Amino acid sequence: MSSHPAEAGGPTRRRLIDVAVELFKQHSVAGTSLQMISDELGLTKSAIYHHFRTRDELLTAVMEPLISEVAAMVAAAETRRGPHARADHLLRDYAALAAANRELIPLFTGDPAVIALLRTRTDWAAVVERQMALLAGVAPGLGGQVKAALVMSGIASAAGADYGDLDEASLREQLIAAGRRTLGLRGR
Amino acid sequence: MSSHPAEAGGPTRRRLIDVAVELFKQHSVAGTSLQMISDELGLTKSAIYHHFRTRDELLTAVMEPLISEVAAMVAAAETRRGPHARADHLLRDYAALAAANRELIPLFTGDPAVIALLRTRTDWAAVVERQMALLAGVAPGLGGQVKAALVMSGIASAAGADYGDLDEASLREQLIAAGRRTLGLRGR
Known part of the structure; x- marks a missing residue:
C-alpha cells in the first residue's frame, strides 16, 4: 500500500493488538508499556508509533x-x-x-x-x-x-x-x- | 537499633509497605516495580533491599x-x-x-x-x-x-x-x- 521502505515487513495493526493483549494478560494493562510491546516484537518504538503513539491508544483499540x-x-x-x-x-x-x-x-x-x-x-x-x-x-x-x-x-x-x-x-x-x-x- | 550509618533515617518496613500499597492502587501490582517504590521514596534501591529484595517479597508482606x-x-x-x-x-x-x-x-x-x-x-x-x-x-x-x-x-x-x-x-x-x-x- 505505502511505498515507504520502513514499512516493509513492519507490524500490522492487528499483530500489534494481538501481542499487546498477550502482554496485558501476563503483566496487566497497567504493567505493560509500549516499550515492552516493541521489545516483544523485536522492533523499534518508531515502527509501532506508525500505528499507536501511546499505550492508551492501543488499549483504546482493544x-x-x-x-x-x-x-x-x-x-x-x-x-x-x-x-x-x-x-x-x-x-x-x-x-x-x-x-x-x-x-x-x-x-x-x-x-x-x-x-x-x-x-x-x-x-x-x-x-x-x-x-x-x-x-x-x-x-x-x-x-x-x-x-x-x-x-x-x-x-x-x-x-x-x-x-x-x-x-x-x-x-x-x-x-x-x-x-x-x-x-x-x-x-x- | 543498628549502628550502620546508611540506616539512619532510612525507610521503616511499615513505610515501605504503605508506599507499595499506594503504588499498587495506582499502577496495579504487576505494574509496580521496586524501582518505582524507591523513586517514590527518593531512596536508592539498596536502602530498600535491606527490607525486601524483590517486589514479590513486598507483595508477600502485604x-x-x-x-x-x-x-x-x-x-x-x-x-x-x-x-x-x-x-x-x-x-x-x-x-x-x-x-x-x-x-x-x-x-x-x-x-x-x-x-x-x-x-x-x-x-x-x-x-x-x-x-x-x-x-x-x-x-x-x-x-x-x-x-x-x-x-x-x-x-x-x-x-x-x-x-x-x-x-x-x-x-x-x-x-x-x-x-x-x-x-x-x-x-x-
Whole structure:
C-alpha cells in the first residue's frame, strides 16, 4: 500500500493488538508499556508509533469494539418495559459477551490503567454507568447497587476462571443463572 | 537499633509497605516495580533491599496477613456441619474481611503478579481452593463452581466500588445478603 521502505515487513495493526493483549494478560494493562510491546516484537518504538503513539491508544483499540457492543446491548435493554425485563435483557447479553471473550473481559475489571482511561473517556464511563443503572434498577437503594456491582465484576471474573473443558454456551447459561439469582430475577 | 550509618533515617518496613500499597492502587501490582517504590521514596534501591529484595517479597508482606485471616476463617467454616452452614460461615467472614479492607482486597483479584505469586505459594493456593470448595459445596457440579467464582471475585470487587459515604457495617451486610442470594443460602 505505502511505498515507504520502513514499512516493509513492519507490524500490522492487528499483530500489534494481538501481542499487546498477550502482554496485558501476563503483566496487566497497567504493567505493560509500549516499550515492552516493541521489545516483544523485536522492533523499534518508531515502527509501532506508525500505528499507536501511546499505550492508551492501543488499549483504546482493544476496548473500543467491546464498549461498542456493551453500548448496543444497553440501548436495546433500555427499550424494554419494566426494570426486571430491562435488567434481564442486559444480563443475558452481558453474560454472552463475557463467555465469548472469557480471556479478554477479566483483564479490564479493576485494572488501574483501564480505570484511568475510563476517566478520560466520559462517553465510555456513561455506558458503564447506564449498564450499572439497569442492573441496579431491580432493587431500590444500596442493596440494588451492591448486587449490581457484584454481578458486573463477578460475571467478568467468573467467566475467566478455569472450569476445565467448558464450552461457551454452558458457561453463558451458568453465568446468566447465577446473575439472575443475585439480582432476584426469575428468568424466562 | 543498628549502628550502620546508611540506616539512619532510612525507610521503616511499615513505610515501605504503605508506599507499595499506594503504588499498587495506582499502577496495579504487576505494574509496580521496586524501582518505582524507591523513586517514590527518593531512596536508592539498596536502602530498600535491606527490607525486601524483590517486589514479590513486598507483595508477600502485604498479602500474608490477609491470607492468614482467610486460612483461619476457612478452618473455622470447615468445622461447621453441612454444606449450607459451612458456606454461610465463610461468606459472612469473607464479606467482613472485604468490607474492612475495601481498598486493599480488590487489588488482588485477577492481578497477574498476584496470580503468579499464588502459583509459587502452593500453601496459599490451597487456602484459596478450600475457600472456593466451601462456597461451591452448596450446589453440585458446574453451577456451584460458577456461583462460587462469581461470589469470590464479585464480593472483592463490589467491596471496592464507590457507594458514596457508606459505613463498613452496612457494606458488609449488603455483601452478605447479595452473596447469600447468589449461592442460594437462606441466612439466619
